[in-house]
Amino acid sequence: MIGTFYGVGVGPGDPELLTQKAVRVLGEVDWIFHPYDNPDGTSFSKRIIAPLGLPDSKFKSVHLTMSRDRSKDRQTYDVAADAIFSELRQGRSVAWITQGDPFFYSTFMYLYEQMRKRYPEVSIEVIPGVTSPSAASARAGVPISRLHEKVAVLPATYGLEALPGLLDEFATVFLMKVNRVFDQLLEILAGLPTPVQAIYMEKVGTAEERIVTDLETLKGENLPYFSLVLLRRHSDERDGV
């Protein structure tokens, strides 16, 4: 009997935002695989679940570079899929933990596809998590979408030139991982015909959380990878809710 493979979203950073399902599954599985992305070997996703007090012997780490050139990570995922399958075929269950939601800008997706392609006999269960846009808007007190409004989410590095047009059509635009293009973003925002509400947030829900409403003050700063900007058109509160 082949074990089940779980893709577990652990939420944006606050351990209390883990779902009950994630907590149960992480307690039940034989192995928890996780990426680590810092030179010192620490893992953001592993840190989120630390308060669960699971034994360290249950964890296996996989090194990812998180660079824009993904070829090395692809090899790593191929190797990880094999390593995970060798546990599953012995009847053991394995979870892969990932920040936020497993299918939303996550490192889990490629592993998921490799597993489906190489080992179609494996049963995979994906456990959704709270995303960083949801957590960020909750912390900032800024609604994402009323009943008639549209929402766009862009990885900042790949879509910034389209931003002015999108802000006409979408009530809220989330820019994910703005760290690399932040100064370019400031220029675009300064050139908009009508100003929009803009909120910068990093590491939402962690002890290092930072929320900044005057984006100009961040100019030239070295911003972290887990950073996003929420852009929202001002609208009449009573309109269409």
Next chain:
Amino acid sequence: MIGTFYGVGVGPGDPELLTQKAVRVLGEVDWIFHPYDNPDGTSFSKRIIAPLGLPDSKFKSVHLTMSRDRSKDRQTYDVAADAIFSELRQGRSVAWITQGDPFFYSTFMYLYEQMRKRYPEVSIEVIPGVTSPSAASARAGVPISRLHEKVAVLPATYGLEALPGLLDEFATVFLMKVNRVFDQLLEILAGLPTPVQAIYMEKVGTAEERIVTDLETLKGENLPYFSLVLLRRHSDERDGV
């Protein structure tokens, strides 16, 4: 001392997708206000938290029509804000429960804004939840967004005519509450130059969950309010992950 007001997202339908924070807060507050939207007085959000076994005496219901004409609901929210404040001013804490995430197409938003406007002295905490798009993609096994991809979310009733253009730019498009415009959607999809992957889902995570991949089979059916369609462009798996 004025009590705290909590906007609590209870997730898409599966009680196990409640966050640990939602469970803790709902246990601690003095009152849980909730909308009910069915003629028989049952409430979807209240049903999600039923397994917590909280005493019925802790709940107060507010009637909402969920119709497109929101003027009646607006009056209801004004009255609800007053009713909630009269508890808060006596030092009691109050939670408002809402399906999914409180700031994402939720009935909570208007209440939040009324509360901020009328009673700015009230401290409000929003507890984010797992959204139905995250739950739906997890159940369907279809990734939402790789690192370079854009995502759009549209309330189907208000944005369907823009759909063909959006499918060129966004890798994934979610259409929320497709029930009223489903046959029109089928026509648009049939007229696309390149077919896209389309998955219909209703009541994700509940016992009545339904996932349909051949949308044509639903033609003419009377679909429920909690329905969505995930549209995804076919893309090379190895591209950019």
